[in-house]
Amino acid sequence: MEGFLQNENSTRVIGIFGKIDTDSSTAVTMGSVIIIIIAFLFYFITKSTIMKECSAIGTLYAQGYTAKEIRRHYIKIPVLLTLIGTVTGYILGSTLVMHPLIQSSYSFYCIPNIKLINNLAQIICTIVLPTLIVFAINEIGLIRLLNAEPLQLMRKDLKRGREKKIQLPYFSF
Numbered sequence: 001m002e003g004f005l006q007n008e009n010s011t012r013v014i015g016i017f018g019k020i021d022t023d024s025s026t027a028v029t030m031g032s033v034i035i036i037i038i039a040f041l042f043y044f045i046t047k048s049t050i051m052k053e054c055s056a057i058g059t060l061y062a063q064g065y066t067a068k069e070i071r072r073h074y075i076k077i078p079v080l081l082t083l084i085g086t087v088t089g090y091i092l093g094s095t096l097v098m099h100p101l102i103q104s105s106y107s108f109y110c111i112p113n114i115k116l117i118n119n120l121a122q123i124i125c126t127i128v129l130p131t132l133i134v135f136a137i138n139e140i141g142l143i144r145l146l147n148a149e150p151l152q153l154m155r156k157d158l159k160r161g162r163e164k165k166i167q168l169p170y171f172s173f
Contacts, residue, residue: 028125035130039137042078046138047145050074051156057146058153071142075135082134086127093126094118 050057057070098116148157 031126031130035133036137038082039078039134042081042134043138043141046074046078047141050142050145054153054156058148058150058155061150061153067143067146070146071139074142075138078138079131079135082131083127086130090123090126094122 060070061067094116102116
């Protein structure tokens, strides 16, 4: 033995921390993108349903229901599905999926046994944040969509405006 290395000078230690940082940032980025895509998917499904039922919604407006009550009705399913999915994903991910990943790290690196600890930051990032993102995207979309007069809804006249024609110049190829 020639000497000891400090942790910050050891290539093996630096490699482990680099792998952890890379895996963490990739997981957060991909998870965020997937949640935003799912939120917009829920919004477009809800929008399609509202377009089919807009005459009934206009009638409900005319009978005295508020936009907030109707939005609450249409936002329940996306938020509940997201909450169920995130809780299920957190439980499965923290129990079943993490153990094979840790075992692969044991086989590649010489590290001590790792004890998994569930902390509040993980719960917020995996359960609360996705649910809030889905709620916010759908709420903003529903506010814009249900901002019509009852008569417009009953007539199914929800188009925002006329489509403008764009004149493209003629190109000879």
